[in-house]
Amino acid sequence: MNPAIHEFDHASLYYAHLGWSKLYTKALPKDLLKQRIEGVTDLRILRDAHYQYIKTTPTIESIFSLTQHIDPLTFDSFSLALYTAGTVSDLVEAICEFGVVLGMSVKPKLHFNLHGDLELIIFPREPDVEDSVTTSLGILLYVLSLTKMIADTQMGQVHLEFRTPALPLIGSDIEEVTARSGCALYTGYPVSKLIIPSRYVAAPLSSANKEIHAIHRALLVEQSARLNSNDICLQVRSYLEQLDSLEGASVVSIADSLLMSVRTLNRRLRLAGTSCKAMIEQFKHQKALYLLVEKHQSVTSVALQLGFTDVSNFNRAFKRWSGESPSSLLGRCR
Numbered sequence: 001m002n003p004a005i006h007e008f009d010h011a012s013l014y015y016a017h018l019g020w021s022k023l024y025t026k027a028l029p030k031d032l033l034k035q036r037i038e039g040v041t042d043l044r045i046l047r048d049a050h051y052q053y054i055k056t057t058p059t060i061e062s063i064f065s066l067t068q069h070i071d072p073l074t075f076d077s078f079s080l081a082l083y084t085a086g087t088v089s090d091l092v093e094a095i096c097e098f099g100v101v102l103g104m105s106v107k108p109k110l111h112f113n114l115h116g117d118l119e120l121i122i123f124p125r126e127p128d129v130e131d132s133v134t135t136s137l138g139i140l141l142y143v144l145s146l147t148k149m150i151a152d153t154q155m156g157q158v159h160l161e162f163r164t165p166a167l168p169l170i171g172s173d174i175e176e177v178t179a180r181s182g183c184a185l186y187t188g189y190p191v192s193k194l195i196i197p198s199r200y201v202a203a204p205l206s207s208a209n210k211e212i213h214a215i216h217r218a219l220l221v222e223q224s225a226r227l228n229s230n231d232i233c234l235q236v237r238s239y240l241e242q243l244d245s246l247e248g249a250s251v252v253s254i255a256d257s258l259l260m261s262v263r264t265l266n267r268r269l270r271l272a273g274t275s276c277k278a279m280i281e282q283f284k285h286q287k288a289l290y291l292l293v294e295k296h297q298s299v300t301s302v303a304l305q306l307g308f309t310d311v312s313n314f315n316r317a318f319k320r321w322s323g324e325s326p327s328s329l330l331g332r333c334r
Helices: 003-013 018-027 043-054 059-067 077-083 088-102 133-153 171-181 210-230 232-242 251-257 262-271 276-294 299-305 311-322 326-333
Strands: 106-112 118-124 160-164 183-187 192-196
Touching (some): 018 043, 018 059, 043 059, 077 133, 088 106, 088 118, 088 210, 106 276, 133 183, 133 192, 171 183, 210 232, 232 251, 251 262, 276 299, 276 311, 299 326
Antiparallel strands (some): 106 118, 118 192, 160 192
């Protein structure tokens, strides 16, 4: 086995688009940085640099010092494809389809709610950091960056919502971020999601350009395919997403689908900082949240789709994942 493949597996989990490095280089004072970050695409290094910054700078300023520099060229073909899309709906669909190119260890999923609003549901895909302050700050930065791009294409006038379990901000800071970004922030929700009201869904973009969009969309297709093919975690998740029921999901079935031995799969996942069991558990937890909260499916239906033949076993597993039962979660969401 080529050792370079293992190294890429490990690095791809923490891949961040070079545009993030450009933003951090512009925003962060050089005297606060322990190492050079220009040209860096390792999320861990960029995250450490941001953490150094927020220790001496108010969190709000540390966020807006980054997002204020975003423009159509920041993320190369990714941002160009977004800015030149036909409508807000096209822009959001491109975010989901090519999100892997942006990096940031998140998995966006598109969903229309009962009111016709677009919901961009955001799950962390980095193992074992679901509740960390670092992850909540990273997701907030990701959301406000997307909000900035959407606002730019709507002449700066948008009113979006971001709902999430927790934020690394206090009350007055939340109000200030809402006022400055055009994105209202709410905590206490079981999943993180950016809500784009229905009135924006079909709104044309002020910067729409079919020719430029087609060129950069084609480049994104190539880039995302290359990243997906080299990221073992994305390959495992893609396999799990194709299953109607997770009852048969196992290290053996996943290895067979990827045409590799169980030993190779386990080794590559270990080098990526996770395991097959951890990935299956994380995926089941996230899918359960999505089906219960967003799709409003019954506990019994969700249990069956996740491969549980006994609802009581699902209830115990869900409580282990979330710290509360499905019924308690649904009671809070009503």
